[in-house]
Amino acid sequence: MNEHLIVRVVTKMLVPFVLLFALYVQMHGDFGPGGGFQAGVIFAAAFIVYAIVFGIRPTIRAMPVGVVAAMVSLGVILYAGVGFAALLAGGSFLDYSVFDPHDPVRGQHLGILLVELGVGITVSGVLMAIFLTFAERYSR
Amino acid sequence: MLSGRTVSLFLVLYGTWLLLSGIWEPFLMIVGVIACCLVVVLAHRMAVIDEEGHPIHLALRALLYVPWLFWQIALSNVGVARRVLSPRLNIDPASAMVPASQRSNAGLVAFANSITLTPGTVSLSVYSDRIHVHALHRASLDELLNGEMDRRVRRMEGEV
Amino acid sequence: MSLALDILSWTMMFGGSFFMVTSGIGMVRLPDLFARLHSAGLADTGGAALLLLGMILQAGFTLVTVKLLLIGLFIFLTAPAASHAVAHAALIGGLLADDPDENRRSNDEAPRG
Amino acid sequence: MRLLEHLPALIVAVPMIAAPICALLLRTRVSYWFAIGVAWVTFAMSLVLMDRVLSEGVIVYALGGWAPPWGIVYVVDPLSAMMLVLVSGMAAIIMPGTLLGIGSEVVRRAKRFFFAVVLLVLTGMLGIVITGDAFNLYVFLEIASLASYALVAMGSDRRSLPAALNYLIQGTIGATFILIGIGLIYMVTGTLNMADMAGRLQGLEDSRPLQAALAFILVGAAIKFALFPVHAWLPNAYTHAPSMVSAFFGATATKLGAYILIRFIYSVFGDDFAFGHMAIAWVLIPAGIAGAFMGSLVAIWQNDLKRMLAYSSIAQVGYIALGIGLDNQDGLIGAIVHIFNHGLMKGALFMVMAAVILRLGGATMAEFRGLGRRMPLTMACFVVAGLSLIGVPLTVGFISKWYLVLGAIEAGLWPIAVLVVASSLLAIVYMWRVIEVAYFETATDTHAIREAPLQLLLPTAALALLCVLLGISTEFTVEIASRAVVFLDVGL
Amino acid sequence: MSALGSNGGFMLLAVAIPLFGAIAIVLLRRWPNVREAATLITGVALFVDVALIACALQSGPVSRLVLAEPIVGLPLELAVEPLGMLFALVASGLWIVTSIYAIGYMRAHHEMNQTRFYAFFAIAIAATMGIALAGNLLTLFVFYEALTLSTFPLVTHSGTSEAKRAGRTYLGILLGTSIGLFLVAIVGTYAFAGTLEFRSGGILDGKVTGGVAGLLLALYAFGIGKAAVMPFHRWLPAAMVAPTPVSALLHAVAVVKAGVFSLLKIVTYIFGFDLVSGLDATVALQIAAAFTVIAASLIAITQDDLKARLAYSTVSQLSYIVLAALIADPAGFLGGGLHIATHAFGKITLFFCAGAILVATHKTRVSELDGLGRAMPWTMAAFLIGSLSIIGLPPFAGLWSKFYLIEGAWFGGNAWLVAIFAVSTLLNIFYLLPIPFRAFFRPAGGHAAGPVARREVPLTCLVAIGITSLGCLALFLFPDPILDLLSRGGAP
Amino acid sequence: MFGTAIILILIATALVLIRAVRGPTPYDRILAVNVLGTMTVMLIALAGFLVDRPAFLDLSLVYALLNFIGTLAALKFFKHGYLGDAP
Amino acid sequence: MMELYEFVIGHAIQWGAVALLVIGLYIMMTRHNLIKKVVGLNIFQTAVFLVYIQMSYVTGATAPIAKAGQTLYSNPLPHVLILTAIVVSVSVSSLALALIVRIRESYGSIEEDEIVDLDAPKTDAVA
Numbered sequence A: 001m002n003e004h005l006i007v008r009v010v011t012k013m014l015v016p017f018v019l020l021f022a023l024y025v026q027m028h029g030d031f032g033p034g035g036g037f038q039a040g041v042i043f044a045a046a047f048i049v050y051a052i053v054f055g056i057r058p059t060i061r062a063m064p065v066g067v068v069a070a071m072v073s074l075g076v077i078l079y080a081g082v083g084f085a086a087l088l089a090g091g092s093f094l095d096y097s098v099f100d101p102h103d104p105v106r107g108q109h110l111g112i113l114l115v116e117l118g119v120g121i122t123v124s125g126v127l128m129a130i131f132l133t134f135a136e137r138y139s140r
Numbered sequence B: 001m002l003s004g005r006t007v008s009l010f011l012v013l014y015g016t017w018l019l020l021s022g023i024w025e026p027f028l029m030i031v032g033v034i035a036c037c038l039v040v041v042l043a044h045r046m047a048v049i050d051e052e053g054h055p056i057h058l059a060l061r062a063l064l065y066v067p068w069l070f071w072q073i074a075l076s077n078v079g080v081a082r083r084v085l086s087p088r089l090n091i092d093p094a095s096a097m098v099p100a101s102q103r104s105n106a107g108l109v110a111f112a113n114s115i116t117l118t119p120g121t122v123s124l125s126v127y128s129d130r131i132h133v134h135a136l137h138r139a140s141l142d143e144l145l146n147g148e149m150d151r152r153v154r155r156m157e158g159e160v
Numbered sequence C: 001m002s003l004a005l006d007i008l009s010w011t012m013m014f015g016g017s018f019f020m021v022t023s024g025i026g027m028v029r030l031p032d033l034f035a036r037l038h039s040a041g042l043a044d045t046g047g048a049a050l051l052l053l054g055m056i057l058q059a060g061f062t063l064v065t066v067k068l069l070l071i072g073l074f075i076f077l078t079a080p081a082a083s084h085a086v087a088h089a090a091l092i093g094g095l096l097a098d099d100p101d102e103n104r105r106s107n108d109e110a111p112r113g
Numbered sequence D: 001m002r003l004l005e006h007l008p009a010l011i012v013a014v015p016m017i018a019a020p021i022c023a024l025l026l027r028t029r030v031s032y033w034f035a036i037g038v039a040w041v042t043f044a045m046s047l048v049l050m051d052r053v054l055s056e057g058v059i060v061y062a063l064g065g066w067a068p069p070w071g072i073v074y075v076v077d078p079l080s081a082m083m084l085v086l087v088s089g090m091a092a093i094i095m096p097g098t099l100l101g102i103g104s105e106v107v108r109r110a111k112r113f114f115f116a117v118v119l120l121v122l123t124g125m126l127g128i129v130i131t132g133d134a135f136n137l138y139v140f141l142e143i144a145s146l147a148s149y150a151l152v153a154m155g156s157d158r159r160s161l162p163a164a165l166n167y168l169i170q171g172t173i174g175a176t177f178i179l180i181g182i183g184l185i186y187m188v189t190g191t192l193n194m195a196d197m198a199g200r201l202q203g204l205e206d207s208r209p210l211q212a213a214l215a216f217i218l219v220g221a222a223i224k225f226a227l228f229p230v231h232a233w234l235p236n237a238y239t240h241a242p243s244m245v246s247a248f249f250g251a252t253a254t255k256l257g258a259y260i261l262i263r264f265i266y267s268v269f270g271d272d273f274a275f276g277h278m279a280i281a282w283v284l285i286p287a288g289i290a291g292a293f294m295g296s297l298v299a300i301w302q303n304d305l306k307r308m309l310a311y312s313s314i315a316q317v318g319y320i321a322l323g324i325g326l327d328n329q330d331g332l333i334g335a336i337v338h339i340f341n342h343g344l345m346k347g348a349l350f351m352v353m354a355a356v357i358l359r360l361g362g363a364t365m366a367e368f369r370g371l372g373r374r375m376p377l378t379m380a381c382f383v384v385a386g387l388s389l390i391g392v393p394l395t396v397g398f399i400s401k402w403y404l405v406l407g408a409i410e411a412g413l414w415p416i417a418v419l420v421v422a423s424s425l426l427a428i429v430y431m432w433r434v435i436e437v438a439y440f441e442t443a444t445d446t447h448a449i450r451e452a453p454l455q456l457l458l459p460t461a462a463l464a465l466l467c468v469l470l471g472i473s474t475e476f477t478v479e480i481a482s483r484a485v486v487f488l489d490v491g492l
Numbered sequence E: 001m002s003a004l005g006s007n008g009g010f011m012l013l014a015v016a017i018p019l020f021g022a023i024a025i026v027l028l029r030r031w032p033n034v035r036e037a038a039t040l041i042t043g044v045a046l047f048v049d050v051a052l053i054a055c056a057l058q059s060g061p062v063s064r065l066v067l068a069e070p071i072v073g074l075p076l077e078l079a080v081e082p083l084g085m086l087f088a089l090v091a092s093g094l095w096i097v098t099s100i101y102a103i104g105y106m107r108a109h110h111e112m113n114q115t116r117f118y119a120f121f122a123i124a125i126a127a128t129m130g131i132a133l134a135g136n137l138l139t140l141f142v143f144y145e146a147l148t149l150s151t152f153p154l155v156t157h158s159g160t161s162e163a164k165r166a167g168r169t170y171l172g173i174l175l176g177t178s179i180g181l182f183l184v185a186i187v188g189t190y191a192f193a194g195t196l197e198f199r200s201g202g203i204l205d206g207k208v209t210g211g212v213a214g215l216l217l218a219l220y221a222f223g224i225g226k227a228a229v230m231p232f233h234r235w236l237p238a239a240m241v242a243p244t245p246v247s248a249l250l251h252a253v254a255v256v257k258a259g260v261f262s263l264l265k266i267v268t269y270i271f272g273f274d275l276v277s278g279l280d281a282t283v284a285l286q287i288a289a290a291f292t293v294i295a296a297s298l299i300a301i302t303q304d305d306l307k308a309r310l311a312y313s314t315v316s317q318l319s320y321i322v323l324a325a326l327i328a329d330p331a332g333f334l335g336g337g338l339h340i341a342t343h344a345f346g347k348i349t350l351f352f353c354a355g356a357i358l359v360a361t362h363k364t365r366v367s368e369l370d371g372l373g374r375a376m377p378w379t380m381a382a383f384l385i386g387s388l389s390i391i392g393l394p395p396f397a398g399l400w401s402k403f404y405l406i407e408g409a410w411f412g413g414n415a416w417l418v419a420i421f422a423v424s425t426l427l428n429i430f431y432l433l434p435i436p437f438r439a440f441f442r443p444a445g446g447h448a449a450g451p452v453a454r455r456e457v458p459l460t461c462l463v464a465i466g467i468t469s470l471g472c473l474a475l476f477l478f479p480d481p482i483l484d485l486l487s488r489g490g491a492p
Numbered sequence F: 001m002f003g004t005a006i007i008l009i010l011i012a013t014a015l016v017l018i019r020a021v022r023g024p025t026p027y028d029r030i031l032a033v034n035v036l037g038t039m040t041v042m043l044i045a046l047a048g049f050l051v052d053r054p055a056f057l058d059l060s061l062v063y064a065l066l067n068f069i070g071t072l073a074a075l076k077f078f079k080h081g082y083l084g085d086a087p
Numbered sequence G: 001m002m003e004l005y006e007f008v009i010g011h012a013i014q015w016g017a018v019a020l021l022v023i024g025l026y027i028m029m030t031r032h033n034l035i036k037k038v039v040g041l042n043i044f045q046t047a048v049f050l051v052y053i054q055m056s057y058v059t060g061a062t063a064p065i066a067k068a069g070q071t072l073y074s075n076p077l078p079h080v081l082i083l084t085a086i087v088v089s090v091s092v093s094s095l096a097l098a099l100i101v102r103i104r105e106s107y108g109s110i111e112e113d114e115i116v117d118l119d120a121p122k123t124d125a126v127a
């Protein structure tokens, strides 16, 4: 689709802002759970639209496959790791208030932020991985 | 790497971030810087920071063009709605080549998208010097062939 | 003032909905793909814009407005690109009856997009 | 130790964090050992939890320290403790054999991730069992299901792919039904906590959404549970999945559908509503009996033994549904005990398939000719587990059938009692075909076939042994099932 | 009482000795002579053990021995009562004789897999001891199934396709009836009575309505397939393919006797005479049994195959005991119990003779036996003794059991049964006596013409035949010990 | 008033659905689904106002993005038969 | 007036959900093309989103929200639930598509009946 001028230009303009929006959702998601999912989807969507318009090879150049695969695992590890950290800090599993003994609410903020980050990384990793395998190998 | 365009992209992104955040909290502002840096790095790796992907040079003059375009969109919306809703379906489809005098790809895209955005005309195909346009009614095509939109877009590109 | 705003926003949203429905009618009534493309434009531009404006008036100047504007900006950027992509694909697919480019399939001059 | 208090969370969290770590381990062998360790640690945790539940009563653990109505709670009662032991125990027992078992049965490029996905399944299954939050249950259900679809698809036989896709489609329909049901209850009660739901449902028997919710959950769970006539995903999935996967699923997967059904009927809706108001017995009992017959009958005609076992699973699932449908203590004890006992038998039988496929490259009647002499120990395990499947006394199968028949008679359903045992006679036919071929016929080829390797043989033998031990001493299974039934407040 | 001094310890030994014997037989498989010695030693040890139990029973109270508790409140336990004692004595005694016979027969007949044969034979005896000493109905059922499974390899011993078919029939009917009907009856009994213990006067009286009791009784009567009440008798003629010692095991020592023994015991100790005699169903079942008596006799007359004729004779004779049970009074109990013993001695003699004829002359048909009395005088004399005993003519033991049966029928108000017994006796004469008559009084003719050489069978076979024939006589002369024993059981 | 708008848009959605079902060319369907997407974006936003949950706006923005991607993917896939690089 | 809206919307959504359920199931059952089946599955799952959207309208459905100060967070709200459901739905679809890719690689077809035919000679006949 490289010859497709309009789509190409529009996509180029779009991609940075979509990525930014993903990070925005990620970082502002801590006022209610669920932000990580959205962020992950949006983040991956940016790469997916890029891959559709420019092809797989440039996409992999920007985001190597190994990185994508590691993202999946690292996100989950981050998620569960925060839970364990809470345990070790003396709270119950996923009890983030222990992260800041003086201000439990801040602790909760931090905990949710990290957990959601884990979710976001995993979700985007999974989606990208699936798209890459799908697009790489499927032809009608 | 750190071209003017890159810096510009960073600033625009950060502005958007602040606007979206709406909270002047140091933590989020710092996170915003990190986030924008990350995006710029990724955008750079994806090679989208160029005059096509970040046509900041058009921004100022676009402020003049956009209101006119919106007015055109409003007018043609009403027009197309009337045609669609008229009992006998008052349409007369036609397609033709419309000359395009823009010099840059960004300008060409702006022109083509403007055509598509105004209901009643759709850009079918873009060539370096002309755009293949389809219209719901011959009248819209004739109006486009006047060349006013072409001129205004080229003015946005900056006249030589 | 608030009442006036309400009326204005109500009108806008009603207008937007009207364009949406008109777009839908056009999608059904119009005879071929290229004609329907214009009808789709009604939803993307008049419909979406008026609805968003109506909502902005309801929201006042808040984060919600910023997001509504963002949605509008996004639609105005991507909708024509999508429409064009469909139209272009259909053109290449040979769906246009009075195609002026006689040499489309002779690779004389490949369109740039 | 303080960490003990957090066991309800750890038992899910440990496999959850272990799964991605396992994926990051680049060598298959390393992740294999890692997964074995995790499975056994989980198993140990489930035993400790069981012990605590039996001695101290129900454990409620609030995630994040938030009290029940706001946060997600994990609840360990006798039933969930038993399911935890079953799931983690089967994982622990089966895991050591997997590396050999998947040798030729998993596509090469999937091997690296095999163990990570297995741990993901484990996470989801344990989560389903332990959570006290309805929506959380759905999420865990999907984690387990997605990973399960992937596991089935890892089979090296290309037929595993359409099988996995079918499993995916039907499984998703089931899960979606459950999700709709949960949504409807949420709509009526405004809570996702199952205990809260039960409290707020009092007096709402005539609520349409509630009735719809029960119907949706019943159908959804039935699909997950492979209850006749919504069992269609199971035969191909179990046949074409790698045998070790079939062993694990055969022992656990459908059981979770049963668990979800029991959980919702007794812990959320209450049996007055489910059986009195909605008369779901009229669904469960006929479907259970029909499934028992249909599954066994079809099993008789199978040439591929994995497929035979798969159909046998459908039959066994019928018994469990029947036991639930009887709505009395003994019936439910029978169902719960059978959930556990069938896990042991099917686990052992599919492990035998894995061993036979490893040595002979297939598991059809042809491979089983003369197997009694070629792989005597493996076949001995097969016979023991097979007798148990038939329901011969002194095996676990007898115990489950005893309670099912007792429940049927207590419910005044004599014909059902007769049908239960009559259908188990069909099991004699399909098991005996194999035993006959293995002991009375001689192999057609003359290759020297060695007995199964120890990693496969020991777990198989352990399961077969359990089939007998737990058939003689039922302190563990029946005792816990009885407690579960008392706790669920059944038919009192 | 010390553990071993109590008859509890002896009861455990009664089950354990044959099992250890089986292990010894397998371990000694390389030395046939030692192996056979092990069989005999085990047999003697068992008999001594059982005799010790009998002595203990004579002198002291009965203790119980709990082996395990597979179902809460329902242990596997051993206990001794007179009827079971008798059965244990008969079975363990005849096992020694059968072993002696088998040693000669198996070697002379060049059978394969003799180790397997002796081992499973011993296991079957262990199961029989379990049946005889079962302390409750569950225990009885467990050993009943064990007996079925352990005799399967014996029935299919030759491994031919005919044997395989016979094995299928054998297993199909026995497992089918036991799981499909017997088990249902047991669970039903448990559901109503809350226990399965054998108690004087029964456990069901007053707990169930007449309809349920009738249903249960019917389930027992047909569910105990080993009693071979028509239409579930086919397995017995089918099992004729087995080697003769196995036939002896089936017809005299263990299997069919286990069936009628169970029925007698259930009527006596589960139902109680009062309950059974008051049931409408009893009459119907009596008719079924009476039909079996007559029909099987008629079929026997038409059989030319010697073993098949004897098999149908057994079917007929078994229903005598079924009728005895259904008469449900002390005289019937006495007659039934006695008939277990007398028929055992008579029928085992006949089968030993049939086996001897086969080994010596390879003849299996009645029509081929003309003139054989000259070649095998001892064998055919024994055959005559066995026949007379079965018919019930003096001076042989069969007289007593028939006497008590008729007495029970007459005084129990079932005069029509007396007629049945009379007709059946006539039929007995028709199908049994012609065989020795042919052998002694018809000249050898047909294809096997020519001078008849004396061809007796191996000495061990002859010894065995002699012992059992003498047994028939001895039981006629000294029936008192048995009658004493039996009269201590039965009515409360 | 949000309710009215929602009902009207639902009507429009139904009309577009007719086109999506009727086709006749794949381009017609793709176009219809694209318009459907735009309408859904508006629906979600309006629903957010109706139930006073501003978070719905994020959702509709995401949906708009997915709509765009979906249209491109469908076109490319229909035209070329692959999504990635030419095989 | 407001009640009327809510009634209409509530029921429109309800019937919409039912319609989607039925349409999705119908497609899944009648189509042989695997992609179409997955599309049907997606339509089917969309019904759930509608059910959960409808929850927002029903009075009393609002989840209990913790008191401020005690904690910042509330019980999962409908939109979070919908979002989760969407994520699940996307994952399921992706996995399904990935499977279809591999099916096409192995069979050269994504038509269910053709795939069944391709396996037919290999399937087990009754011995």
Ligand code: NA
Residues within 6 Å of the ligand: B115, B116, B117, B118, B119, B120, B121, B122, C037, C038, C041
């Ligand atoms: Na347009």
Ligand code: NA
Residues within 6 Å of the ligand: D249, D250, D251, D252, D253, D254, D255, D313, D314, D346
């Ligand atoms: Na199963």
